Amino acid sequence: MDAFVSRKRRRISPTDEEETKIACLAEEESTDFKLAVLASLHPDIDHSALLEALLASNGVVDAASEHLLRAGSNKSPSKRRNTNSITGYQSTISSFSLKSKTAEPGAYVSKKPSAKKGKTLHLYSPEDIETTTPCSIIHNFLPPNEADALLHELLKEAPTFKREKFRLFENVVESPHTMCFYVDSWDEAERQKTEYVYNGSYIADVRKTLPEMRNVAVKVQEAVNAEIQRRIQIYYPGGQKLKYQSPDEWKPNAAFVNCYDGGAESVGYHSDQLTYLGPRAVIGSLSLGVAREFRVRRVVARDEDEGESDAKNGHFPGTIASSAPTRADAEGQISIHLPHNSLLVMHAEMQEEWKHSIAPASAIDPHPLAGNKRLNITYRCYKASLHPRFTPRCKCGVPTVLRCVQRKRENRGRYMWMCHANYTPGQEGCSFFQWAEFNDDGEPPWAKGVLGAKEAEGVAGSAT
Ligand SMILES: [Zn+2]
Known part of the structure; x- marks a missing residue:
């Protein structure tokens, strides 16, 4: 387990590419992965303290580890401080008097409230969500009977879902929720099992999309395409799609279904893999059952000069127009509340520039059909040109x-x-x-x- 830390410390004047690669290896792992590394190095320190150290170190594991070692001689004050700061406090959007109905291109930014570092901004309304994050939401997406039918279908499947496993040096770590992968035919499922590689191996269990899921996919497709066009018109510079974003109609042909059974089940901060989706991917995410918090935070470039416009660099179209937020503002987290039967669209700027998570919940309101479970279908569009035989x-x-x-x-x-x-x-x-x-x-x-x-x-x- 020490290999991870010592590899990063060893600096033998790497080339640009090597340095980038090392930095990316360290920075782009999911938070779950990093927490697992930290937990293996500091088995006596609780989860929230590990997370706090990781956030305080901008996600760099060895810096977080050193921080924890330094705090180690003085353990209890450090833990107490960490517990307080991770709780943060709740801000509500009502204090920001947004007027997004009059939003014009570029207005997105000047009107958006800021999420301060170490604090959580809670968002509920579609207007607040789309002006503040790269997501838009449609509440009560399906007619209630269709949502219930879909939920029933998924509840029947959920007990067979598996935890995702990944290796952490000599240890195998499991994801803190269960999931399953669906594609539109058994032929395609067979191809997925034998041709598509995920984290260096194949998915053993790929299933054919269920009937209700398939019916709903048609509606999701229509809604997501409309949302993409609306977002381009209102929020992207010049009303143009982003560079690298596909101009084609979004057609879902694969879906990961996640099950979060009880408030303790969660997923740490991560970006979705773009390997088969390509750059600037759009994902449609339908939530059913227990309402949970979907948390997002923008990834801030290291060494970024405060006050410099990101738009000028061409990296973040649609996110920053007039005044760049300070790094602290940009690293605050935003909580989007996802009730039963809501469709969240993660737009094209999401995966490259933001990370997302499902936060553990200390208390949940049980759902009449789903009990303690939240089920979530993430509809995706795999690109033919990114089939693994070509990459x-x-x-x-x-x-x-x-x-x-x-x-x-x-x-x-x-x-x-x-x-x-x-x-x-x-x-x-x-x-x-x-x-x-x-x-x-x-x-x-x-x-x-x-x-x-x-x-x-x-x-x-x-x-x-
Ligand atoms: Zn290799």
């Missing part, structure tokens, strides 16, 4: 993972292909790294060659 392979012979530089300023927003075999129990990784190139519509250089003529035409020519 670069690492020295392990495994299709690589697509990642985006989130923190290191010089390369922020650049994409890269990296080995991810080392996350799989029983496998070692290699050091493979390659910058990833995409055209303005988010297609890789090989897209035209590998897709059928019709698809390639759609890829190249539909910039409407």
